[in-house]
Amino acid sequence: MTHPTHTFSGPGRCTLVGAGPGDPDLLTIKALKAIQAATVLLVDDLVSEAIQALIPTSARIIHVGKRGGCQSTPQAFIEKLILMAVREGENVVRLKGGDPFVFGRGGEEVEHLAQAGIHVDVVNGITAGLAAVSSLGVPLTHREHAHGVVFITGHPKPGSSGTDWRTLAATAYSARLTLVIYMGVNGVQHIQQELLTGLPPGTPVAIIQNASLPTQRHAITTLDSLQDTILDAQLASPSVIVVGDVFQGLLTLQQSTPASQAALG
Incomplete structure (x- = not known):
């Protein structure tokens, strides 16, 4: 089944960033740059406190729980939040433990945003x-x-x-x-x-x-x-x-x- 594509040319952007297993020293330089440039971050539960401490104080943090065996934020709601923030012109970072494309549901988010005409950059992280x-x-x-x-x-x-x-x-x-x-x-x-x-x-x-x-x-x-x-x-x-x-x-x-x-x- 094909989905209609709606092109959006606003100033916002979205980056999926892999925070790695938790040790901030294992972040890539590209991941750190993306985190520090973000204005809005949607952060998973498995992102360590040490990595969250690197987020600029000026940025807005939205915690979207995703931990096996616990109550989680619905995936559709997360995707809606990302879309809304990008359309408002925000520099959005979806911050995930490990790698976004290794059991991180990053593929679903990329597909959803692509259907809305929004390009997504992906920064890999070391998987657990x-x-x-x-x-x-x-x-x-x-x-x-x-x-x-x-x-x-x-x-x-x-x-x-x-x-x-x-x-x-x-x-x-x-x-x-x-x-x-x-x-x-x-x-x-x-x-x-x-x-x-x-x-x-x-x-x-x-x-x-x-x-x-x-x-x-x-x-x-x-x-x-x-x-x-x-x-x-x-x-x-x-x-x-x-x-x-x-x-x-x-x-x-x-x-x-x-x-x-x-x-x-």
């Missing part, structure tokens, strides 16, 4: 899955352990069937892929059960909460102990779950360390 494993000194790909990586959501759109985890597990095993699962903590029991149909029980897994922030915590475990580890360590959202042999070195080190010396990072 990459920052999480990098903080542990582990790569997502490795010539010996992982030939590719899959970024996938553990929180499907309401009413949809969601991910076919069994097929994904079989593919990850045969193709030697690292799986980076966003928003998977609440559905971890189902995810674990389905992945175990195609991956060995001893497959290494890392759960990283609040990646890059001073409050970051993580645990290294195996796939068959995933849910128990999350419960025992009291890990919660926002967390990423990373499954794959790239963590074999950390798992081996942990297993060789006396329990009295092991600590949750």
Whole structure:
């Protein structure tokens, strides 16, 4: 179905900016420039306080909650706010945690504004899955352990069937892929059960909460102990779950360390 396009030639503009995982030092220079030039910012819940502190005091901040498992601002309402502000001549920044185009619904916002004749610039940010494993000194790909990586959501759109985890597990095993699962903590029991149909029980897994922030915590475990580890360590959202042999070195080190010396990072 095609949508009518209405051209708008006003002075306003819109930029989708990825705020990264939370550490302000991980912002790109382009992202920082966009934030400091904005007159109106629509800010997600996952944008850290340290990054929000970089917003000019003259700018108007609109908090539009978007956090898995919590009440969220309706997407249609956010898009309406952006459109109204641009038409009023504002320099609008839609500030999102991570990257706008990695589970950030940035594509929906670009499409909506394009239908109204408004061009949108996009500034990428470091996605949480990459920052999480990098903080542990582990790569997502490795010539010996992982030939590719899959970024996938553990929180499907309401009413949809969601991910076919069994097929994904079989593919990850045969193709030697690292799986980076966003928003998977609440559905971890189902995810674990389905992945175990195609991956060995001893497959290494890392759960990283609040990646890059001073409050970051993580645990290294195996796939068959995933849910128990999350419960025992009291890990919660926002967390990423990373499954794959790239963590074999950390798992081996942990297993060789006396329990009295092991600590949750």
